[in-house]
Amino acid sequence: MSKETINISRRGFVEKTATTFAGISIVPGVFLHQVANAKPADQPATADNRWGMLIDTNKCASGCTACVSACNEENGIKTSDHPNHDNQTTTQQWIRKVKLRDKQTGHVVSLPMMCQHCEHPPCVDVCPTGASMKRADGIVMVDRHICIGCRYCMMACPYKARSFAHETVEDPKEYAPRGKGTVESCTLCVHRVDEGGTPACVEACNEAEHGAMIFGDLKDPNSAISQELKKHGGKQIRADLGLNTGVRYQGI
Amino acid sequence: MKKIHLQEIDGNSAGYVGLLALLGAFVLGALGSTYYMEHNGHWVTGMNNQIVWGMPHVFAVFLIVAASGALNVASISSVFNKKIYKPLAPLSALLSLALLAGGLMILVLDLGRPDRLLVAMTYYNFKSIFAWNMILYNGFFLFVGIYLWTMLDRTLKQYTRFAGFTAFIWRLILTTGTGSIFGFLVARSGYDMAMMAPMFVIMSFSFGLAIFILVLMASYNWTDRPLGDVVVNRLRKLLGVFIAAVLYFVIVYHLTNLYATEHHGYEAFILLGENGGDSYSKMFWIGQILLGSLVPLALVYAPALQNSRKTLAVASILVILGGLATMYTIIIGGQAYPMEMFPGMEVLETTFYDGQATVYNPTLAETLLGLGGMAVAMIIVAVGIKVLGFLPQRLDDASIDPHHKAD
Amino acid sequence: MLQLKQLMHKSLLAMLGSAALAASSVAVADSALLDIAKAKSDQCVEDTAEMRTNHMEKILHQRDKTMREGIRTKQYSLKECINCHVEENSQARAGDKDHFCSSCHSYAAVTIDCFQCHADRPAPASRNSVKTSSLQESTDTSETGVSQ
Numbered sequence: 026m027s028k029e030t031i032n033i034s035r036r037g038f039v040e041k042t043a044t045t046f047a048g049i050s051i052v053p054g055v056f057l058h059q060v061a062n063a064k065p066a067d068q069p070a071t072a073d074n075r076w077g078m079l080i081d082t083n084k085c086a087s088g089c090t091a092c093v094s095a096c097n098e099e100n101g102i103k104t105s106d107h108p109n110h111d112n113q114t115t116t117q118q119w120i121r122k123v124k125l126r127d128k129q130t131g132h133v134v135s136l137p138m139m140c141q142h143c144e145h146p147p148c149v150d151v152c153p154t155g156a157s158m159k160r161a162d163g164i165v166m167v168d169r170h171i172c173i174g175c176r177y178c179m180m181a182c183p184y185k186a187r188s189f190a191h192e193t194v195e196d197p198k199e200y201a202p203r204g205k206g207t208v209e210s211c212t213l214c215v216h217r218v219d220e221g222g223t224p225a226c227v228e229a230c231n232e233a234e235h236g237a238m239i240f241g242d243l244k245d246p247n248s249a250i251s252q253e254l255k256k257h258g259g260k261q262i263r264a265d266l267g268l269n270t271g272v273r274y275q276g277i
Numbered sequence: 278m279k280k281i282h283l284q285e286i287d288g289n290s291a292g293y294v295g296l297l298a299l300l301g302a303f304v305l306g307a308l309g310s311t312y313y314m315e316h317n318g319h320w321v322t323g324m325n326n327q328i329v330w331g332m333p334h335v336f337a338v339f340l341i342v343a344a345s346g347a348l349n350v351a352s353i354s355s356v357f358n359k360k361i362y363k364p365l366a367p368l369s370a371l372l373s374l375a376l377l378a379g380g381l382m383i384l385v386l387d388l389g390r391p392d393r394l395l396v397a398m399t400y401y402n403f404k405s406i407f408a409w410n411m412i413l414y415n416g417f418f419l420f421v422g423i424y425l426w427t428m429l430d431r432t433l434k435q436y437t438r439f440a441g442f443t444a445f446i447w448r449l450i451l452t453t454g455t456g457s458i459f460g461f462l463v464a465r466s467g468y469d470m471a472m473m474a475p476m477f478v479i480m481s482f483s484f485g486l487a488i489f490i491l492v493l494m495a496s497y498n499w500t501d502r503p504l505g506d507v508v509v510n511r512l513r514k515l516l517g518v519f520i521a522a523v524l525y526f527v528i529v530y531h532l533t534n535l536y537a538t539e540h541h542g543y544e545a546f547i548l549l550g551e552n553g554g555d556s557y558s559k560m561f562w563i564g565q566i567l568l569g570s571l572v573p574l575a576l577v578y579a580p581a582l583q584n585s586r587k588t589l590a591v592a593s594i595l596v597i598l599g600g601l602a603t604m605y606t607i608i609i610g611g612q613a614y615p616m617e618m619f620p621g622m623e624v625l626e627t628t629f630y631d632g633q634a635t636v637y638n639p640t641l642a643e644t645l646l647g648l649g650g651m652a653v654a655m656i657i658v659a660v661g662i663k664v665l666g667f668l669p670q671r672l673d674d675a676s677i678d679p680h681h682k683a684d
Numbered sequence: 685m686l687q688l689k690q691l692m693h694k695s696l697l698a699m700l701g702s703a704a705l706a707a708s709s710v711a712v713a714d715s716a717l718l719d720i721a722k723a724k725s726d727q728c729v730e731d732t733a734e735m736r737t738n739h740m741e742k743i744l745h746q747r748d749k750t751m752r753e754g755i756r757t758k759q760y761s762l763k764e765c766i767n768c769h770v771e772e773n774s775q776a777r778a779g780d781k782d783h784f785c786s787s788c789h790s791y792a793a794v795t796i797d798c799f800q801c802h803a804d805r806p807a808p809a810s811r812n813s814v815k816t817s818s819l820q821e822s823t824d825t826s827e828t829g830v831s832q
Contacts, residue, residue, distance in 0.1 A: 087626075093628075105320065113628060113629075114325035114326060114630075114635075115319075115320040115325045115326060117326075118326070118628060121631075122627075122628065123624060123626065123627045123629075123631050124624070124625040124627070125619050125622040125624055125625060126622060126625050127621060128621055128622065129621065135626075138618075138629070147463060147464060149402075149404075150404050150405065151405050151406065151407060151461075151462075152405055152407075153401070153402060153407035154396055154397060154400040154401070154402060155400055155401070155402035155405075156400075171393070171396050171400050172389070173388050173389065173390050173391075173393045173396055173397050174388045174389015174390045174393075175388055175389070175397075175407065176329040176330060176389070177405070177407050177458075179326070179329040180329060180330065180462055180464075180465070180612070181462055181463075181464055182464060183463065183464035183616060183618070184616075184618060185326075185327070185616060185618075185629060185631070187326075188326045189319065189326055189329060189389060190318070190389070191318045191319045191320035191325075191326075192317065192318035192319075192320050193318060205318050205389070206315070206318070206319075206388075206389030206390040207390060208389070262618055263617075263618060266463055266464075277619070277622075
């Protein structure tokens, strides 16, 4: 306990020194990383961060659905209990695996599709009540307190990233509330991100030893994702729309 | 020149009560469907995560578009000063309010959370075309309501023209807004075109007038009031012009898409029925073009069928059915066509129907909800013309002289 | 090493919890009319009177702060209401008379739709271990550290 208390004050100290003596490299990188990631619970998310994800489709294994299962487990997404009912059309899919073949070259890629966390999200533009929203740190979510279930955002999303809760949600996770009659989509595991963690899908991809997904702060030039993007680049899906997505892909 | 009086209908006949009972049954059906859908969740409908707007939206958008068009007759009389339509203006305004109410009822009852109607009314995202539409709907009720008031209250006669003009401008903006709900959707190949807005305006003229003609002829027929050929033929010719105008817009819409390579897939889907678009293609060619446009055009203009009320009624019914087919093609077809997420790639595996046309099988519940909205509109009209004097006592040729000032 | 720390942390919390539970079960029921489910602690985040009148505003305010800004303080969070006022693995579900929220809300005939989406009971311990990542756990611990 006391160790942790010290840790906190040390963290605060580090924060202050880091800002005062910016550039002095006595601060160990580990701490810098933690300061950047773990937002204090009473502080709002700010535009100093922009959370994003980079997916290397060459590392993404065809047939592997670790990210999908992890997402479902994390967010309490279950297939329907109703018999005689085509689950695939009406159950929620926050993340899905897609396998593609280039029609000309025959090159086959496998990749996960999910909310692309656009800088200019069409779903946010069209939402009549403002339930569809983007946080200051770039995470796009649905505020299901004021979602009326009109589904206009689903019409507007170019990535089919959103699902409608077609039936009652039994036993939602306490950190991922979900309910019938509203629209939902990938939250980038915001409950984890706010506490300095990584989204469940990325964790699962790493645990499966594919390492195809990197999560991090696009605004931090030293983050792994920024470094990798700078070195090898990453494409946006439907870049023509100019949405500036937070999720980027390599190898497509 | 005779003075034309507006008079309430008696509304005591067995036929009138029977009509209300029939319409009431449809409304009950719609309420039952709503309970069924909301209690179980939308999985009991034909809607899914691919086709998110289904049959209720086909009916609702049709009614909302038609509502604006039903105001035609009133606008022509007040804004363009055509005296022949003046006695019909109140009915036209009543019908437009009724149709909008019916359409909105469907929209609201199909929401995932209809209990949050208050949220929809209190939280506004002003960048949302849907939010603009909510303001436009409310404004429509207000402005058309005021317009109607100035027409029915003799002491306010001098304001009718101004109120009519406001309502006219507002209904144009309203339908522009309705069309833009689709026109501004960049994600989907079938939408994303500014032309959606003017096309919806023209469609509103045609659908609204068809409904108006049917309501007019039915109410005169059932109340044994005289309705002369002069009025009816005017409306018939106007309907013909509107049907042709819609056809023109539809042709230009598809030609524009056909020119752009990126939209070839969508056109092949809708026009040729390729890649799973078979049912939408049939709906387009048979429903929208043949039955909804060409046949009514022929019925309206065929010289041998002049003065035939039955023919005009059939033509109007076909325009309405064609209108529903149009909405089905646009709304369902536009969603069923797979989104172009990965140009130049084919999708080998997906769990979410990427690159595939999605099948939509409307269920009885959704259709009943749509029909219930129509019934609500008709009930409002039926009760309206009984409570207040909306219907002119007589519209026979002798009392109407288009070459003479009516007042 | 880390796991050991987690385990210690959890067992400490569990001990504290059960102590509070014992204390609260001794306390007499608040109202003769109502059988309100008991809390795990005998002191809520504010006075009982204050909570009775204004809990909805506090939760609503916190709701928007958490949802829109990511502020996740525990004082007024609905999750913490449930954690303290509802037993883990409780059989009482939202809507039942013996659920803490529903007991009063059904008496006062005020309909709430919180639990159409939110969990109506605390997460079982087994569920918790699936969720927590190492970084998160350390944040939780440090919070406890600050409050003590």
